[in-house]
Amino acid sequence: MDTVAQLTIVRHGQSTANAAFADAHARGVADHGLTGRDADIELTALGWQQATHLGRWLATRPADQRPDVVVCSPYLRARQTWTRVAGTAAALGSPCPEAVIDARLCDRLMGDLELLTPLMITQRFPAEAARLAADGPYAYRPPGGETFDDVVARVKAVLAELDRDHAGRRVLVVAHDAVVIAARHLLDGLPFTELDAIIATTPVANASITRYVDTGDGLKLAEFATTAHLPP
Incomplete structure (x- = not known):
């Protein structure tokens, strides 16, 4: 089956929400x-x-390892991340393709619970907090929002189109931790329970890199949520 030669998924850099929630x-x-x-x-x-x-990391990659195609989430934090990545790489002599914005690569939609901390949900929507605890984080559907299966469905459609339109090419995706998790669920066939255990020890950190390569038998995981390119 035709597939992209390499799929690299980068999570956006730390956002004001990441910092505020923490x-x-x-x-x-x-x-x-x-x-x-x-x-x-x-x-x-x-x-x-x-x-x-x-x-800087991207600029140090050999020419045959840099992306031919870049696809980005429409969310501001992802677009800002790619703007700085591309500008830095270009300044170091490694120009990058212009990013294509794909709305299907947005973060998980939380509906009425958007930007609410767990304590805020408990205080404002106690019934939803109880339902979340009962359903679990992956199966739970917030009012007006998505389950993780919904995220998987839209990421699956994006990956299928990338394979169809860019077979044999190197693709870089700039998105969110939910997109990385969905991709691992799809490409590695991992159930959410197993992914949860993996993420507990190796979280999808801000600006981390997850990379798949085509081995001739489909895309295989080469690295997951690596941050070696970032200072300690």
């Missing part, structure tokens, strides 16, 4: 002070630095 959790408080839409969440200063390091 801070709220560390302080044991509910509110994080964020307003607006998840799609408009920006990178932090650290996120921009991480994207710069990604660009």
Whole structure:
């Protein structure tokens, strides 16, 4: 079966929501002070630095390892990440293709629970918190949002189109941890319970790299959520 020669999935750099959620959790408080839409969440200063390091990493790759095609989530944090990556690589003599924006690569849609911390959900929607606990994080559908099977369905459609339109080419995707998890579920045939155990020890960190290569028998995982290109 025709497939892309290489599929690299990069998670966006640290966002203001990533930082705010972590801070709220560390302080044991509910509110994080964020307003607006998840799609408009920006990178932090650290996120921009991480994207710069990604660009430097990309510039050091041999020409036959750099992407022929780039596809990006429409969310601002992902687009900002690629803008900095591409700009950094180009400044180092390694120009990159222009990214194609694909709405299907957005983060998991949380509907009425968008940008709410777990404590905020418990306080504002106690019935939903109970339903989440009962259904589990992958099967749970927030009001107006998606289950993980929904995320998998749209990622599956994207991967099928990439194989059809770019067989034999190297593709880089800039997206979210949910997209990485969906890809592993699809390409490695891993159930969500097994993925949960893997992520517990190897989280899909900001600006991490997950890469698949075509071995002649389909895409095989070469590296997962690596951050060696980032400073300690």
